[in-house]
Every structure is written in structure tokens, then in C-alpha cells.
Amino acid sequence: ExxxxxxxxxxxxxxxxxxxxxxxxxxxxLYFYWYRQILGQKVEFLVSFYNNEISEKSxxxxxQFSVERPDGSNFTLKIRSTKLEDSAMYFCASSVRGxxxxxxxxxxxxxxxxxL
Amino acid sequence: xxxxxQPSEVTAVEGAIVQINCTYQTSGFYGLSWYQQHxxxxxxxxxxxxxxxxxxxxxxxxxLSRSDSYGYLLLQELQMKDSASYFCADPxxxxxxxxxxxxQLKVEL
Numbered sequence: 001e002x003x004x005x006x007x008x009x010x011x012x013x014x015x016x017x018x019x020x021x022x023x024x025x026x027x028x029x030l031y032f033y034w035y036r037q038i039l040g041q042k043v044e045f046l047v048s049f050y051n052n053e054i055s056e057k058s059x060x061x062x063x064q065f066s067v068e069r070p071d072g073s074n075f076t077l078k079i080r081s082t083k084l085e086d087s088a089m090y091f092c093a094s095s096v097r098g099x100x101x102x103x104x105x106x107x108x109x110x111x112x113x114x115x116l
Numbered sequence: 117x118x119x120x121x122q123p124s125e126v127t128a129v130e131g132a133i134v135q136i137n138c139t140y141q142t143s144g145f146y147g148l149s150w151y152q153q154h155x156x157x158x159x160x161x162x163x164x165x166x167x168x169x170x171x172x173x174x175x176x177x178x179x180l181s182r183s184d185s186y187g188y189l190l191l192q193e194l195q196m197k198d199s200a201s202y203f204c205a206d207p208x209x210x211x212x213x214x215x216x217x218x219x220q221l222k223v224e225l
Contacts, residue, residue: 004158033213043151043159043203043215056212089156104149105213107158 002026004108023092033093118142120216138204148187149205
């Protein structure tokens, strides 16, 4: 069964360092997303990406964050200068259609980011 | 703004039926999805209600009432493996899934 894969599963970094989280969405999906979940809290939307551009982003997704689809398979989230409050589980997701339709997103297992 | 509120925790016994409620206040409400999450892992899609009424998928059913801004997930014949967190979510009219506060379900013997 096709699945969304994410690497690394866990990354520890020092405050102020740059981090890149990688995702391989399901191959025939067209919409890609990043969400995050701070421990014990709800899942929060960060950004959606379609046709090689950002289609929507939340207020969390400030100038420190960027996304890229560098090739036909990978989808990356970059945090330029990490802060302690960026510590969270980051989930990549993909879907066949945009979220205006049945909200079936396929999520990866997540990348846990710990900022020290 | 958008908010979807759920009880933080529900406990039930194996074999029982449990209902997890979700009340929402959203602008441009589109419909209600439900996701399951085990131990902080990947959220997994369970169901989607675009229209009022009950949708049934095996042991799980989901209900929506737009007039009451309310929905619920009904789990029947509970099994130990159903112990997980459950989130309602609004897909929105755009490309942004807004999740509820989440309910941790504990199934006991």
C-alpha cells in the first residue's frame, strides 16, 4: 500500500541552526502539506503546496519556514533558524485533491524535532 | 477564527459503544472529518460527513448536524486496539485542515 515517508524520524538540533525535514508523498498525489503537533496538543496546519507553489499557509508559517519540491518525488520543509518553540512532531501529508473535498489526507509517521 | 472542541478523555470497556462529540464554531464550515492517531503517530483518516446525518463505515459511524454545529464519532464493539486519540477536523473551503482539540479514548477490559 502506498504511503507517505518522512526522514529523519527524529532530529536534535541546537537553537539557531537550520533544519531540513524531508518527505516523499504518495506518487500520484498532487497536494502536499506540512502540519505540526506539539507534544500533547492538537495537530496544526502549517502550509499547503500545489503546482509548485504555496497555496495556503498559517500564521505559524513565518519567514523562518520554507517549503520546496526540489524534484519529482521529494517535498521538504526548511526551518532557517530554529527556536525552542519549534520543538514538535512535524507531519507531512498528501492528497489526491485539495482539502475542499472529502478531507482524506494521508499522513507520514512524522519527524520529531527537538531544539536544545 | 475556527474552533472545534472535543472532550479531552473518554474511557469505555471492551465490547461497549462509545460516542466522541465535536462542537464547532467555524466560518465557512465545509464538513466534518475524523482522524485516529495512535501514540502520536500518523493520523489516519476515518470518515467524512459533507451532509447532515449518519455515515457508517464498519464499526465506526459519524454523524453531523449543521444546525446544531455538532458532530460525533460512534465506535461500536470496542476493541483494545481502538485505544487512541481521535480528532474531528474541518477541511475548510480552502487547502487547510483545522483539527479539533482531540479526545483520548481508553478502552479497558
